[in-house]
Amino acid sequence: MIMAFTGWSDAGEAASAALEHLLTAWEQEPDALSIQLIATMDSEEFYDFQVNRPHVFTDSNDVRALTWPTTQIFSVKLPHLDSDLVLVKGAEPSMRWKTFAGQLLDLADDLEVSMVLTLGSLLADVPHSRPTTVNITAASGALAAKLDAEVSSYEGPTGILGVIHDGALARSIDSISLWAPVPHYASNTPSPKISLALVRALEDFLQISIPQDDLEISADSWKLDIDELAKSDNDVADYVRKLEELKDAQDIPEMSGDIIAKEFERYLRRKTKD
16 A cells, blocks of 8 residues: 655655656556556545635536545556555545544555555755655564664654554554655755655565656756756855765765666566566
């Protein structure tokens, strides 16, 4: 079960866009067996409509209609995957978080979900011009060792993702969190380079192939736009250079070899799929 929510855990809308990319990319797969909407959460029960307002629009018949904030759950079945997937997308709920997380995890139990993976993005002091490092963390040392992840060291206010991971741990459902940093000076939405990093991290973690051509093009365009922003503002340019120096100093030489290895593994998975 892969999930992302707009709101607190979605800086630059990078996490929600990554999940949207998964749905769109797999819907366009020629060998897609089934992508179906299987459930929605009751918006009246979980959302404050003054915070997450309904949207009004005109449909193809010139009829005015409303769409309400909600959470949607999709099933994904692809022949080249070892397991079926469940994708969860929506706005972070405004209230009754325990009930919300409980209902999602009840569904996970009913569907015999073996692992919950959440996607998140946060503002950080990182340069846009360097590779985005995605942190993969687990809620306990035992789980981190089992899934080859880091133990989360974060302490402080949390969002619905933290509540879901806490509930998964209580039910003995394996759960992993993927977090990507968004440069705070370039946090205007969308943030395709950060979404691409999340998709690639998910691809590497699950050892699957995910189409990403359109996202790669958008990421390259985004980087060029931020480059132009930095060139037009000396203060931003100086700040970016300092961040680049810090990032380069932190990255040990072996990291470049690790990146090359991951790219090669990604290439092999795609060739095998083809």
